[in-house]
Amino acid sequence: MNGFHSPDSSPESDVQTKTIRFPRLKRSSVQKRILIVDDVEDIRIMLRFTISKIFPQVQITDVPSGMVASVELVKSHYDLVISDVDMPNGDGIWLHFFMEQYHSNTPLVFFACSPEHIPPTARSRKAFAKTDANGLLSELLAQWGADEA
Numbered sequence: 043m044n045g046f047h048s049p050d051s052s053p054e055s056d057v058q059t060k061t062i063r064f065p066r067l068k069r070s071s072v073q074k075r076i077l078i079v080d081d082v083e084d085i086r087i088m089l090r091f092t093i094s095k096i097f098p099q100v101q102i103t104d105v106p107s108g109m110v111a112s113v114e115l116v117k118s119h120y121d122l123v124i125s126d127v128d129m130p131n132g133d134g135i136w137l138h139f140f141m142e143q144y145h146s147n148t149p150l151v152f153f154a155c156s157p158e159h160i161p162p163t164a165r166s167r168k169a170f171a172k173t174d175a176n177g178l179l180s181e182l183l184a185q186w187g188a189d190e191a
Contacts, residue, residue: 074186075118078104079111079125079137080153085172089124089153096179097186108132112140120148124178127154138164153178 076093080086086104094102103120105111109132111123123141127134134152141150150167152160157169170178 073099073101074121075101075103077111077114077120077123078102079106079108079123079129079134080104081106081126081129081131085126085153088175092175092179093182096183106131108134108137108140111137112144115141115145115148122182123148123150124153125150127152127157127160135161135164138167151178151181 074097078086078089080089083106086106090102090104093100103114103118105114107129108125111125112132114120115123123137125134125137132140134154138150141148152164152167152169153172153175154160154169155172157171160167160169168181170181
């Protein structure tokens with residue numbers, strides 16, 4: 043169980059009703075950190091650029107695979123992980139299970155070509171299509187607010 047529940051759901055309820063809760067940090071507290079995981083460098087660059095325009099104080103790290111992401115997660119704390127699903131050397135589903143085991147309090151959001159193909163075991167995570175970068179950014183703004191980052 044990943045620990046991200048909507049106020050009206052219980053751990054026993056259908057996983058599709060669960061919502062992700064982004065950590066809320068005060069302006070004076072530690073800088074927020076995002077880890078972007080995608081094997082396509084252009085996607086990582088686009089996400090880094092777009093997120094940093096809205097949240098200039100957020101520290102962003104990007105890596106090319108789930109395996110490299112797992113090393114980053116062991117080395118450092120992240121407030122959010124945004125990951126592709128289909129990647130060589132540790133795909134997003136592998137990363138999901140790694141995070142469930144070792145980093146269950148860190149939100150993971152899938153940013154994938156086909157979010158509808160995410161297996162049921164990982165559907166407790168939010169997912170956005172790569173064609174819907176605005177949806178992902180809207181979610182970040184709704185959860186963090188531009189003035190909080």
